[in-house]
Amino acid sequence: MTRPGWTPSPVQVDRLAYRRRQSVRSTAVAVASTAAVVAVAVLVLTSSPGWPRVRQSFLDPQVALESVPRVLEGLWLNVRIMVVAAVVILVVALALAIARTLRGPVFFPLRAAATAYVDIFRGLPLILVLLLVGFGLPGLRLQGIPTSAVVLGGLALVLTYSAYVAEVFRAGIESVHPSQVAAARSLGLSRGQTMRTVVLPQAVRRVVPPLLNDLVSLQKDSGLISILGAIDAVRAAQISTAQYANFTPYVVAGVLFVLLTIPLTRLTDALARRGGWAGATSGLAGAGELR
């Protein structure tokens, strides 16, 4: 980094040497402390009186290997449900969020309905929605109501997550400064044109990190549809567990779910940092660059 005609002053040389020493030292400390924590955890685990039995019934390599294909097949269903549900959720949630921002008495019924919907489905535990939709809807025996556990489970996910995601969108919409609206309207743009071309593009950009966060959560919660009998990863693991009389397939499913969400989580972090939104950075980045 030396430019011709510039030699670092003794102060700068000293600073650089100090920083180098410091960074070597902190790396050493980090490695040592990580090793120590892992060692203690392993020690506590393996020295516990029940360890041999737990290892046998939860961490059997043979069972793990044999159950992987089946659990993976189930996971593929989770992924498909997640993708389809995510698309529907984004559309429904955006419509709900826009409905909640409409002003004027004409739109009161729409606004009230959207508000009520969000209030109800944010408050209801997902598992209750799953049970009510999964067993209640088919119970009506109406023509045209689907009976497949996958479709009903997906519907329950959409119902619940749309309420959350609508709130994320609404927060984004409200974070766009009113002066942006004033500028657009002063040009003669209508209310709808302003929403579409000025407010929403800015709002959506701002809420990408929290949206991805909800997506990670959706991926994980897609495992809950197994209670309706759909053969997803969790259900597949359950079946394998019964077959081998061993809990290892659950651990396999857990590991696969984590592996599936990690890329999305990292993407969320990366986008959040790029957007200057600090709330989502994981602890790995440390306390920040500033001294």
Place this chain on the structure above:
Amino acid sequence: MTAPSSTPASGPATLPGSADRSGDAPLLDVRGVRKAFGDHVVLDGVDLAVDAHRCVVLIGASGSGKSTLLRTVDLLEEVDDGVILLEGDDITDPRRDADADRARMGMVFQSFNLFPHMRVLDNVTLASRLVHRVPRRAAQERAREMLERVGLADRAGAFPDELSGGQQQRVAIARSLVHSPRLLLLDEVTSALDPELVGEVLDLLGELKAEGMTMVVATHEMGFARHVADEVCFLHAGRVHERGTPEQVLGSPRQPRTQEFLRRITGAGRA
């Protein structure tokens, strides 16, 4: 160098639906406008008439309602009472299409309010494309002309936050001019700028005035008021407290309130 509006040379007779319809009526006529926020009465019967091709400067203490008056004229606030006539049309009439009336005026804001997610060119063409239904190519051509006009043709592809404050404000002016407004409303367009950038924007306004643009300008720049304005209006207590030529209002104000205001701002270091 297209004039954004009718130049005096083009003559009122060639302008469709312009002032000739109502004889010598002013282009903008604000009559008895009242506006309150809650209990706080900001405008308490403002009268203001602006003839075509004239530049009226609004001065007054902070909070005296300059911005509010400009916003009500641009229909960004609803009046509580009174009427606003633009070329003889009562634009405060709720039966009228407010979007179409807003499109007849241009407004420039203190904080620029460019759309940060759009490039400069898209900022300028947005209204042409959506409001005036100009085809993309024609809209871009027109926008480039306007950017040329404000000296920023080479920055058409930049995003607003890649420009200096003065450049951003010039883009905002280009944006407001692109659909040839009948009236330009400017709200303290230089007060967010560093002193060395103020000049470039004020020079531009001077040129627009020379080309015949009708303008209402809220400003603290007394130099601009003195050199460009045809009329200066001092807002106080929700009304136009004193009006006249710049020499008269700024040079030898009659009202004690005006004298006090001018003394205060010159005392604060403004010439």
